[in-house]
Amino acid sequence: MDEHTKQLAELLAKSLDHSQAREAESQLKSVETTPGFPLMLLRTVASSELPINVRLAGALFFKNLIRRSWTDEEGNHKFNANDVTTIKAELLGVMIQVPANLQVQIGEAISVIADSDFYKKWDTLIDELASKLDANNPAITTGVLNVAHSIFKRWRPLFRSDELFLEILHVLGKFGEPYLALLNATDALIEANKSDKAKLTELYKMLNLLIKIFFDLSCQELPPVFEDNLAHIIQLFYKYLTTSNPLLATDDEDESGVEEYVKAGICEILVLYMQKYEDAFAQLSSGTAEETWKHLAVATWNLLTTIGMEPKYDILVSKALRFLTSVAGNQRQNHVFSGSLEQVIEKIIIPNMTLRDSDVELFEDDPIEFIRRDLEGSDSDTRRRAANDFLRKLMEQFESNVTEVTLRYIQLFLQRYQQNPQSNWKSKDTALYLFTSIAVKGAITQFGVSSTNLLVDVVGFFKDNVAPDLSASGVHAILQVDAIRYIYTFRSQFTKEQLMQAIPLLVSHLKSSDYVTYTYSAITIERILYLQADNKPLFSKDEISPASGELLQQLFALIGKGSTPEKIAENEFLMRCVMRILIICREDTASNAEFTLQSLIHITNEISKNPSNPRFNHYHFEAMGALIRFVGPLNPAHFENALNQPFMNILGNEVQEFNPYVFQLLGLLLECNPGAPLPDLYKSLIQPILTVTLWETRGNIPALVRLLNAVCARESAHILTNNQIIPILGIFQKLLSVKATEASGFDLLEGVALNFPADALQPHIGQVFNIIMTRLSGSCTELLTVRFTKFFHILSARVEQGMGPDWAIAAIDSVQTKIFGELYKAFIIPSTQKLVKYIDRKYAVVGLTRVVTASTSLAAPGSAYSPMWRGSVTALLKLLEVPPVLAGEGAAYDQTAEADLDDVSFSVSFVTLNTARKEVSDPYPDVVDARKWVGGEVKKSKVFQERFGELTPEHKTVLEGYA
Numbered sequence: 001m002d003e004h005t006k007q008l009a010e011l012l013a014k015s016l017d018h019s020q021a022r023e024a025e026s027q028l029k030s031v032e033t034t035p036g037f038p039l040m041l042l043r044t045v046a047s048s049e050l051p052i053n054v055r056l057a058g059a060l061f062f063k064n065l066i067r068r069s070w071t072d073e074e075g076n077h078k079f080n081a082n083d084v085t086t087i088k089a090e091l092l093g094v095m096i097q098v099p100a101n102l103q104v105q106i107g108e109a110i111s112v113i114a115d116s117d118f119y120k121k122w123d124t125l126i127d128e129l130a131s132k133l134d135a136n137n138p139a140i141t142t143g144v145l146n147v148a149h150s151i152f153k154r155w156r157p158l159f160r161s162d163e164l165f166l167e168i169l170h171v172l173g174k175f176g177e178p179y180l181a182l183l184n185a186t187d188a189l190i191e192a193n194k195s196d197k198a199k200l201t202e203l204y205k206m207l208n209l210l211i212k213i214f215f216d217l218s219c220q221e222l223p224p225v226f227e228d229n230l231a232h233i234i235q236l237f238y239k240y241l242t243t244s245n246p247l248l249a250t251d252d253e254d255e256s257g258v259e260e261y262v263k264a265g266i267c268e269i270l271v272l273y274m275q276k277y278e279d280a281f282a283q284l285s286s287g288t289a290e291e292t293w294k295h296l297a298v299a300t301w302n303l304l305t306t307i308g309m310e311p312k313y314d315i316l317v318s319k320a321l322r323f324l325t326s327v328a329g330n331q332r333q334n335h336v337f338s339g340s341l342e343q344v345i346e347k348i349i350i351p352n353m354t355l356r357d358s359d360v361e362l363f364e365d366d367p368i369e370f371i372r373r374d375l376e377g378s379d380s381d382t383r384r385r386a387a388n389d390f391l392r393k394l395m396e397q398f399e400s401n402v403t404e405v406t407l408r409y410i411q412l413f414l415q416r417y418q419q420n421p422q423s424n425w426k427s428k429d430t431a432l433y434l435f436t437s438i439a440v441k442g443a444i445t446q447f448g449v450s451s452t453n454l455l456v457d458v459v460g461f462f463k464d465n466v467a468p469d470l471s472a473s474g475v476h477a478i479l480q481v482d483a484i485r486y487i488y489t490f491r492s493q494f495t496k497e498q499l500m501q502a503i504p505l506l507v508s509h510l511k512s513s514d515y516v517t518y519t520y521s522a523i524t525i526e527r528i529l530y531l532q533a534d535n536k537p538l539f540s541k542d543e544i545s546p547a548s549g550e551l552l553q554q555l556f557a558l559i560g561k562g563s564t565p566e567k568i569a570e571n572e573f574l575m576r577c578v579m580r581i582l583i584i585c586r587e588d589t590a591s592n593a594e595f596t597l598q599s600l601i602h603i604t605n606e607i608s609k610n611p612s613n614p615r616f617n618h619y620h621f622e623a624m625g626a627l628i629r630f631v632g633p634l635n636p637a638h639f640e641n642a643l644n645q646p647f648m649n650i651l652g653n654e655v656q657e658f659n660p661y662v663f664q665l666l667g668l669l670l671e672c673n674p675g676a677p678l679p680d681l682y683k684s685l686i687q688p689i690l691t692v693t694l695w696e697t698r699g700n701i702p703a704l705v706r707l708l709n710a711v712c713a714r715e716s717a718h719i720l721t722n723n724q725i726i727p728i729l730g731i732f733q734k735l736l737s738v739k740a741t742e743a744s745g746f747d748l749l750e751g752v753a754l755n756f757p758a759d760a761l762q763p764h765i766g767q768v769f770n771i772i773m774t775r776l777s778g779s780c781t782e783l784l785t786v787r788f789t790k791f792f793h794i795l796s797a798r799v800e801q802g803m804g805p806d807w808a809i810a811a812i813d814s815v816q817t818k819i820f821g822e823l824y825k826a827f828i829i830p831s832t833q834k835l836v837k838y839i840d841r842k843y844a845v846v847g848l849t850r851v852v853t854a855s856t857s858l859a860a861p862g863s864a865y866s867p868m869w870r871g872s873v874t875a876l877l878k879l880l881e882v883p884p885v886l887a888g889e890g891a892a893y894d895q896t897a898e899a900d901l902d903d904v905s906f907s908v909s910f911v912t913l914n915t916a917r918k919e920v921s922d923p924y925p926d927v928v929d930a931r932k933w934v935g936g937e938v939k940k941s942k943v944f945q946e947r948f949g950e951l952t953p954e955h956k957t958v959l960e961g962y963a
Helices: 001-012 020-032 037-046 050-067 081-097 100-117 125-131 138-155 160-192 197-216 231-240 256-278 279-281 289-307 311-328 341-353 358-363 367-374 383-397 399-421 426-438 456-472 476-491 497-511 515-530 541-559 574-607 614-634 636-652 658-673 680-689 700-716 716-719 725-736 741-754 757-776 782-797 805-815 819-832 837-852 868-883 929-940 942-951 953-960
Strands: 440-445 448-452
Touching: 001 020, 001 037, 001 050, 020 231, 020 741, 037 081, 050 100, 081 100, 081 125, 081 138, 100 138, 100 868, 125 160, 138 160, 138 197, 138 448, 138 700, 160 197, 197 231, 197 256, 231 279, 231 289, 231 456, 231 741, 231 868, 256 311, 279 289, 289 311, 289 341, 289 725, 311 341, 311 440, 341 383, 341 426, 358 367, 358 476, 358 541, 367 515, 383 399, 383 700, 399 426, 426 440, 426 456, 426 476, 426 636, 448 929, 456 497, 456 541, 476 497, 476 515, 497 515, 497 541, 515 541, 515 574, 541 574, 541 805, 541 819, 574 614, 614 636, 614 658, 636 680, 658 680, 658 700, 658 953, 680 716, 680 741, 700 741, 725 741, 725 757, 741 757, 741 782, 757 805, 757 819, 782 805, 782 837, 805 819, 805 837, 819 868, 837 868, 837 929, 837 942, 868 929, 868 942, 929 942
Parallel strands: none
Antiparallel strands: 440 448
């Protein structure tokens, strides 16, 4: 081992010691881009001479290094060419020789590299993978299959494209036959080792990965190699779906064994093939497609009726039910169930919809997990959800029969409950779930159920069987939760008056000592308040504000039960309810503002110690944004002073997850008091936020732009006095150089143009256009041309501020003589019609009007760009005659624009706070009727009247209509 490797190993060892970790990691990062370092790190991981914990530290550092430094924003390698080539040549060999815990890290590094390089920059990878497939060596082959799966599974969510199919064809051409050979060899070895538990377990792990890869390879198109061998493959899947080996059974009732995962994976494949490749079964030589599907459906049916109710089977049951659901939804195959609906409901649906002891234990011991599994839209695979989906799909096909049979069972369960409510409460729980399943029809939206089964009475059932549990004493907590959930599910089906009667009962349940009960109450209250009528909240602030103080106090008390930062942030549903109340009540929250502000500050201080729940954090800062937006303007200085400490703590302690939120809220705070001088706090922040390091974190960029623009709007004079406009424009240049941040670059540039006078920009505007033109002549994007066009119109429109079209044209031509004409024809005129937002189009209307009525460079006869005048008039009229796409931009707060956090990926570090969005103001409020205003400007313009004769009769007719 050479000296450099020893030093590296020592640093890795120190990184494991808490007292030395920060310094060691800093030293490692300082040399990580040095040529040869990544390769030395990889070889250190491979060295069997080193302790396993040091090698693991190296593997983790290597994986993270690859993640952050393999390529730049444009996809170019950041390491030198020799390191890149050698790493790819050695990586797979290292992975298969290291222990399993290191294999995982190296495998993830391979996946990251494959994301950028596979397959065109790494066309040897599949050959390497295929060459190492050996059924007789499960340890190595399992590692290889893990890597293959990590690469191929990327195809699952992608849209079809030529590029994608070329990649898949590349893989199938090299991997298809070896894969199929390995599948058959693994099957043979399983047969030969039926009595050897250790070997059997290893082989089943390999089979499980083979099944996952089968799905990967089939997810976009049926591979010819599978189609040609479909009969054999289906026979193989049928075999493993219907046979069990007791040696593979696990003793743990909660943890699934490898056999369950294999069967669950087969069921997933059957769902895919039913939905996408059903016709391929018609080509099978033995038997018809219908018989094959029936054979598989019956096998799955039998499986569901024979396995136990233990949680370890939950994943398998849910996947099996999903397969039966896909059969039920297929018009050619659903006859399998037509004659046996009662049997299906009794033997499959009801057992899997019935609450088990393990569910009750989860309710009591891990209530937040119970809620997340139970909520509609949860990612968890639960028996209840799968059974519910199966029943609903049967309802779509056999509505009358299924409704009749299910109602009979519902009445039976309700009668059983009435006979002994204390002992038989689970019967009522099952009845309520069954009723909900058959009552829901159509899509379930963010506003609740869109339509219901007309054969049942949703409101009547609620009054007779559900509502009493909301107010009765001695009712089991789960039944009270069922009652609250019923309101939650059918909230859009109740009248406003009915919901008004329900809200006080829900509020009373916020005081429950039961975690699930009070959480479901908060969830349901929040979703009711979110309901819309005519694009406005169904409930007004006047209706909710009287109860808001009590609601907020109770919600903050529940959140405050947490004794650690993690426990405080555990329940995002409570914080989401706080957020909704503040959004609905708006400025009426002022009477509770101090209590609410201090509560939010306390929570901020606590969760900053260890950010743990991204959803809670987001709703928390949205709530803070709502309070600042609606109440902050009433006492801006107090808000600025109160929030100084928590916000500066976050920035000072480098709580990376919270920085983008703080920057957005600081910008919002500034806008609460637009006429006042810039507070010293913000003056002292300007220099730090202009430092390059802050802008290197992608998630900070949109939030920093938002804050910097707010600072410039509040007091541009301070920026000019301290000559800080130059670093601001330097940041613009940095942002524009990368496609991923060019939109933020233009956001910043527009803020500069709108907040500084022309004489302040004059020394720099030529360089600004030089930067833009460099990008236009290089890697040009549509977003770039549209934003450049908008920027030109903004400058052209700001005549009163000393700018205007001639000022902008002169700045462009200062970069290169007569270049404006080329840019105008190639980009500005065509892209003007792509401006779809109302405010953007208004800038364009005003800017183009200035061009055609007042520009000495373009409008004056005989001027340099005079031939382009008529085309400019055409562009202006086209802009006025093609209706703009109104996006409600002028609204101070748009509830419907909120991010759906179920769709938000928290792998990125920036999420827009809707409540902290900059309020879009109309730059030209006097221009109410754009056509009439243009008509007036045209009549006033002497130069326009001189050139009026050059226009076509159509142009003249349109313009005369503007008078």
